[in-house]
Amino acid sequence: MTTVIPAPVPAPSPAPKRIGPRRETRPAGRVTVLALLGLSAFYFLFPLWWLLVSATKPFGEQFSGSGLWFDGFGLFDNVARLSSQDDGIFWRWMLNSVLYCGVGALIGTVFSALTGYALAKYDFPGRGTLFSLVLAAVLVPKVLFTLPLYLMFSGVHLIDNPLAVLLPSVISPFGVYLARVFAEQSVPDEVLEAGRLDGAGEFRIFRTIGVRMMLPALVTIFLFQFVEIWNNYLLPAMVLGDDRLQPVTVGLVAWNASHVAVPPPLVVIGSLVSITPLLIAFLALQRFWRAGMTAGAVK
Amino acid sequence: MTQASPSVRATGRRPAAAAPSRPARGALSGRPRPLSPLLFCAPFVALFVAMYIAPILYAAYNSLFTVRRSGLGLTAPTEVFAPLDNYVRAVHDGSFTASLGRVALFGVVQVPLMLAVALVLALLIDSKSARGRGFFRLTSFIPYAIPGVSAALVWSFMYSSTSSPLNRLLEPFSVTIPFFDDDIVLWSVANIVTWSWAGYNMIIIYAALQSIPAEVLEAARMDGASALRIAWSIKIPAVRGALVLTTVFSIIGSAQLFNEPTVLQPVSGGSISSAFTPLMSAQSAVAAGNYPYAAAQSVLLAVAVGLVSLIFFKLTRRGDQA
Numbered sequence: 152m153t154t155v156i157p158a159p160v161p162a163p164s165p166a167p168k169r170i171g172p173r174r175e176t177r178p179a180g181r182v183t184v185l186a187l188l189g190l191s192a193f194y195f196l197f198p199l200w201w202l203l204v205s206a207t208k209p210f211g212e213q214f215s216g217s218g219l220w221f222d223g224f225g226l227f228d229n230v231a232r233l234s235s236q237d238d239g240i241f242w243r244w245m246l247n248s249v250l251y252c253g254v255g256a257l258i259g260t261v262f263s264a265l266t267g268y269a270l271a272k273y274d275f276p277g278r279g280t281l282f283s284l285v286l287a288a289v290l291v292p293k294v295l296f297t298l299p300l301y302l303m304f305s306g307v308h309l310i311d312n313p314l315a316v317l318l319p320s321v322i323s324p325f326g327v328y329l330a331r332v333f334a335e336q337s338v339p340d341e342v343l344e345a346g347r348l349d350g351a352g353e354f355r356i357f358r359t360i361g362v363r364m365m366l367p368a369l370v371t372i373f374l375f376q377f378v379e380i381w382n383n384y385l386l387p388a389m390v391l392g393d394d395r396l397q398p399v400t401v402g403l404v405a406w407n408a409s410h411v412a413v414p415p416p417l418v419v420i421g422s423l424v425s426i427t428p429l430l431i432a433f434l435a436l437q438r439f440w441r442a443g444m445t446a447g448a449v450k
Numbered sequence: 451m452t453q454a455s456p457s458v459r460a461t462g463r464r465p466a467a468a469a470p471s472r473p474a475r476g477a478l479s480g481r482p483r484p485l486s487p488l489l490f491c492a493p494f495v496a497l498f499v500a501m502y503i504a505p506i507l508y509a510a511y512n513s514l515f516t517v518r519r520s521g522l523g524l525t526a527p528t529e530v531f532a533p534l535d536n537y538v539r540a541v542h543d544g545s546f547t548a549s550l551g552r553v554a555l556f557g558v559v560q561v562p563l564m565l566a567v568a569l570v571l572a573l574l575i576d577s578k579s580a581r582g583r584g585f586f587r588l589t590s591f592i593p594y595a596i597p598g599v600s601a602a603l604v605w606s607f608m609y610s611s612t613s614s615p616l617n618r619l620l621e622p623f624s625v626t627i628p629f630f631d632d633d634i635v636l637w638s639v640a641n642i643v644t645w646s647w648a649g650y651n652m653i654i655i656y657a658a659l660q661s662i663p664a665e666v667l668e669a670a671r672m673d674g675a676s677a678l679r680i681a682w683s684i685k686i687p688a689v690r691g692a693l694v695l696t697t698v699f700s701i702i703g704s705a706q707l708f709n710e711p712t713v714l715q716p717v718s719g720g721s722i723s724s725a726f727t728p729l730m731s732a733q734s735a736v737a738a739g740n741y742p743y744a745a746a747q748s749v750l751l752a753v754a755v756g757l758v759s760l761i762f763f764k765l766t767r768r769g770d771q772a
Contacts, residue, residue, distance in 0.1 A: 176579040180677065184579040191571055192589040195649065198604045199592070201615050205607075214613035266494040273487035281491060288502060290698070290759055291752070294706040296502060298732050298748040299509035302741050306508065319501040327494060353486035384599045384709050389733070400599040407603055408716040422603050426596050433595035437588075444653055 206423040213416040229420045236417055244399035245425065248381060251313070251398055255320035256376040263323055263372055267330020268361050272343065282331070288324035294385055301389045315390035316398075320380045326372045329443055333368030334361065371443040374436060381429065399425045506752070513537070513746035517739075529742065536746035545725040546747060550754070552636060553727050557704035560640040565696055567644065568651035569689070573681050575652075576659045587656070590649035598646060602713035605642045611719065635714070635721040642710045647703070651696045658692035659685055698762050705755045708733075 201218045208216075209225035210232060216222055233241050269275070270282055300319055301310075309315045338361055346356040362369070381400070388401045397405075403421050406413040433440065516535040519527040540546050571590055575583050593601060608616050609629035617626050629638040662685065670680050708729040715722040725731035728751045735744035 176677075180577075181579040181581075184574050184577055185581060187570075188574055188580065188582075188586045191567075191574075192586060195589045195593055195645065198601075198608055198645070199596075201608070202604050214607070214610065217618045218615040219619075262494040262497070265490040269487040269490035273490075275484060275487040278487075281495065284498075288498070290702060291755065292702055292706040294708060294729065295748065295752050295755060296505055298729070298736065298744055299505035300501065301736065302512055302745055303505045303508045305741075318497065322494065322497050322501050324498075354489075357490070378595075378597075382597045382599075384597075384712075385729070385733075389736070400597055403603060404599055404713055407606070407713065410716065418603060419607065422600050426600050429595055429597070430592070433592070434588075441653065441657075444650070444657070 202419065202423050206420045210416055211414075213419045229416070230424065233417055233420045233424065236413065240394065240402065241399070241421055241424075243395060244397060244402040247396060248398040248400070248425075251316050251320065251387070252377045252380040255317050255380045256373050259321045259323045259326055259376045260369055260373045262321060263326030263330045263376075264334075264362065264365060264369055265357070266327045267332075268334045268338070268357055268365070270327070270331045271334035272338065272340070272361075285324045285327045289328055293319075293379075293383065297383075297385045297389060300386065304390055310390055311393050311396065312390075313396060316387050319386060320376075320383070323372075323376045323379065325379075326376050329368065329372050329375070330365070333365050333371075337368065338364045367439070367442070370436070371439040374432075374439055375443050378429070506749075509745040509748050512742050513749050515742045517742060536743050537750070539743065540746050540750055543731075545723065546728065546731045549725050549728045549731045550751075553704055553707055556636060556640060556707065557701050559637075560643060561697060561700040561704060563640075564644040564648050564700065565651060565693060567648045568696070569655055569686070569693070571648070571652045572655040572659055572689075573685060575656060576685070577677060577681070579677070587653070590652050592649070593646050594650045596646070598709040599713055601646050602642055602710040605638075605645070605710075606714050606717050609638055609714070610717065630714075630718045630721050632721045635718060639707070639710045639714065643703075643707075647700070651700070654696055655689050655692045658689040662688045698759060701762065702755060702759055705751065705758070 204221055205213045205218055206229060207221055207224055207226040209223045210229055212223065212225070266281075266285075270278060270285075296319070300315075304310055304315045342360055342364075343356055346360055351359070381398070384400050384404070387398050388404070391397050391401065394402060394405065399421070403418055403425065406421065407415070407418045513536050514531060514533045515529040516532040517527050518530050571586075574580060575586050580586070596604075608614060611628075611630060614627075614629065620626065628634060666684060667680060670684055675683070706729060707727045711722050711726045712730060715724070715726070724734045728747065732744045732747035732751070735741075735747060
């Protein structure tokens with residue numbers, strides 16, 4: 152079996168700190184390093200800072216001033232306006248996003264776990280082929296499949312149907328890859344053997360032993376897939392024409408493109424509101440992110 | 451071994467299961483019913499075939515037809531089987547080939563630049579002179595949590611021709627950057643992609659840096675190597691694998707460029723055409739109702755991406771063996 156991607160780095164434990172006497176670093180070096188890092192922090196944070204500041208300004212002031220510091224407070228009024236625009240469709244979009252991502256990622260995680268576990272723990276005909284296919288699919292971006300999917304769905308009249316977003320979203324080759332890596336690392340064969348000796352069926356062993364041991368990994372897979380679905384703009388934009396079915400990304404882009412019809416400040420506020428839950432989840436669940444990246448990205 | 455007792459012979463395959471004390475041969479010794487792993491994979495495989503393989507075949511089949519309109523447009527257009535028409539048309543379609551060239555240029559410039567930023571950041575955070583490592587790691591990684599479309603929306607405000615906060619910051623230096631000029635707009639898009647992904651790549655490279663044995667670095671320091679020298683001669687060669695991997699993923703990512711230019715398009719004042727990238731070009735063929743032509747463009751793009759990644763893997767494989 153040829154694996155394109157080399158063996159994964161061992162489980163992502165907190166970075167092994169190199170302990171030792173702190174070498175005398177020259178002050179000039181320290182200043183340079185800190186200055187460069189400070190510059191990078193400014194670059195990465197500035198757009199988000201601007202978004203936060205602007206969304207709290209009184210309605211209509213969003214694009215005036217430097218946007219560097221707070222100036223008056225209108226956040227609540229802004230959110231109220233956002234909520235009343237087009238009969239409150241913004242929250243409908245948020246709900247749609249959460250549903251597509253939540254349901255898609257949940258089912259997808261189950262499928263990925265089953266497949267990855269089988270790939271790691273069993274020998275069966277077609278195992279090598281399946282894993283090669285999964286790896287190939289990891290490399291080919293999902294977006295490239297979107298137009299063909301659209302053509303196929305319009306052939307079978309599945310346009311404007313939530314299933315047209317959900318069905319493709321459930322499949323995550325990267326999730327399968329991660330599940331295989333994690334199953335190999337965290338589920339010892341001896342435990343499975345013991346389960347078999349006790350007379351447990353294979354599915355029961357998977358459900359009671361495999362899933363429990365892979366649980367932190369499954370959280371990681373769920374997170375990655377949730378964000379992957381949230382990030383996939385092209386698919387819902389193409390297959391969902393009815394704006395009551397669209398996720399928030401598609402809705403906001405349409406608002407932005409409508410220019411006059413929807414006031415641009417609402418796009419600013421909507422952007423902030425729509426990324427806030429993602430940011431909170433991201434900050435709260437950092438360690439799961441890094442687990443997935445180091446396992447998936449390999450050395 | 452061959453002297454198996456008659457009873458064992460009679461029951462054929464039983465004994466292995468009855469003798470679990472035999473040293474386990476990894477995952478595969480438990481001789482589970484051969485059906486279970488197939489059942490485990492079935493849901494994924496079924497949907498994978500339906501949602502990945504079927505659409506590609508469908509698109510490839512579709513691309514073999516050509517939409518023919520009658521001269522006066524009085525009758526409905528008909529689809530005629532003409533296997534090569536769409537491909538010939540795509541190859542001669544100036545805006546489609548231009549979009550391929552644009553994305554190739556984007557990949558050649560943006561990918562090395564972004565990875566250079568990621569590598570330098572990783573080295574800086576990893577360096578002995580750094581303070582607040584956790585903070586800087588997090589700040590560069592945060593954009594990864596922002597969906598591509600949202601990032602593009604925020605940057606479209608940054609670039610606004612009337613109220614760009616960036617240009618306001620530059621006012622004291624009497625500099626104004628025309629982000630949407632024809633010559634600049636591609637790099638404005640590149641900046642959004644870099645902003646979104648540099649931190650992600652940095653984390654991967656940083657993880658590779660962390661796995662360099664401390665003794666190696668210590669020995670180099672004992673020998674009097676400077677921090678820059680260590681970075682150049684030890685650290686960068688050690689993260690070569692991570693760099694190759696991030697390069698491949700980034701190149702493939704460039705091919706699917708769509709979200710950022712699409713979001714910027716309505717505010718770009720025309721510098722972003724509806725066929726700015728190959729995917730946008732294919733999508734406008736869909737919007738125009740010419741599905742077979744869109745299918746042909748998708749197939750061409752998929753083949754191009756496949757070839758580029760194949761070549762890249764072949765090249766890096768050879769490098770590894772050397």
